[in-house]
Amino acid sequence: MIIRDVTFENRAWLSAMCQYSSVDGLPNDWHLVHLGARAAGGFGLVMTEAAAVLPAGRISPEDAGLWNEEQQNAWARIVDFGHQQGARMGVQLAHAGRKASVFRPWSRARGSVPAQDGGWPTVSASAQAFPGYDEPESLTSQQISTVVQAFAEAAVRADLAGFDVVEVHAAHGYLLHQFLSPRSNLRTDEYGGDLDGRAKLLIEVVDAIRANWPTGKPVFVRLSGTDWIEDGWDIEQTWQVSALLAEHGVDLVDVSSGGNEAKAPIPVGPGYQVPLAHQVREHAKVRTAAVGLITDPIQAEQILVDGSADAVFLARAGLREPAWPQRAAHELGVPAGEINYRPQYERGAWR
Numbered sequence: 231m232i233i234r235d236v237t238f239e240n241r242a243w244l245s246a247m248c249q250y251s252s253v254d255g256l257p258n259d260w261h262l263v264h265l266g267a268r269a270a271g272g273f274g275l276v277m278t279e280a281a282a283v284l285p286a287g288r289i290s291p292e293d294a295g296l297w298n299e300e301q302q303n304a305w306a307r308i309v310d311f312g313h314q315q316g317a318r319m320g321v322q323l324a325h326a327g328r329k330a331s332v333f334r335p336w337s338r339a340r341g342s343v344p345a346q347d348g349g350w351p352t353v354s355a356s357a358q359a360f361p362g363y364d365e366p367e368s369l370t371s372q373q374i375s376t377v378v379q380a381f382a383e384a385a386v387r388a389d390l391a392g393f394d395v396v397e398v399h400a401a402h403g404y405l406l407h408q409f410l411s412p413r414s415n416l417r418t419d420e421y422g423g424d425l426d427g428r429a430k431l432l433i434e435v436v437d438a439i440r441a442n443w444p445t446g447k448p449v450f451v452r453l454s455g456t457d458w459i460e461d462g463w464d465i466e467q468t469w470q471v472s473a474l475l476a477e478h479g480v481d482l483v484d485v486s487s488g489g490n491e492a493k494a495p496i497p498v499g500p501g502y503q504v505p506l507a508h509q510v511r512e513h514a515k516v517r518t519a520a521v522g523l524i525t526d527p528i529q530a531e532q533i534l535v536d537g538s539a540d541a542v543f544l545a546r547a548g549l550r551e552p553a554w555p556q557r558a559a560h561e562l563g564v565p566a567g568e569i570n571y572r573p574q575y576e577r578g579a580w581r
Contacts, residue, residue: 255295327405
């Protein structure tokens, strides 16, 4: 698969998954081993966890970032190793908004981290708290400009670190999704109201990245296809914005769902988000990737064969099995010469 000047060896890609294992936003040996193992295991694209573009944009104090040169250099080591394994490397650029400054999942505490424990005030489209979290500050126009600039500067650092792809995280109830959804965006200025207003920040972020990111490298955007709740963000708005994103230089929409509503009735099941990716692909005429309980090689292959999506992102399956693509190739009968096995792993192709 080729997008712009980047060739992907296959269409089984590792989804972005937070590791909550950084100090001061720095990726470390954990990230090198974690991401490097998946690169060696045959994933065509290895996406990092959400890398915050500002310190206050981290989901937790232990999240990774890309807001300074030290982080850039730390990522470069990981990117270089991934390239040596034949993988393409992508970074997900993010700002958590009102869902920032929370305890990592395995902490005994829940909710927002107090200032004395390393937490910080949060921001959002409107001063409306996510249930169980502290109330955020509504971003001013000047603060919005700072966020846009931070995404642009992070893209520059991503290129210097050697990444092949940047993905803008506009899903799962984080800042850009908070602006998109009418449930969390109650603004009355140019960044609120109708769909054009609510999508304005996302478009500005994409334009700023495209202006600072090589034309030969792809830009992806992750969107939640729906909030799974009445009067919220829905699939029709998703494909309308996806078509607009394509006009602004976005090459692929990574379609997930949910995250902006604490009690949304999400019908979780195998491949439950695939129809959302298919609808975006059909209506917006843009490449899509499907994600969400895609675990079986035959299931993943059928999504591609059916044209439901152009690639599949694996999340939890990728956590459980670093070499999932190699097992998939083995089970699907792909000849050993048609998949980039690392020399150390070639015997895994033998029957």
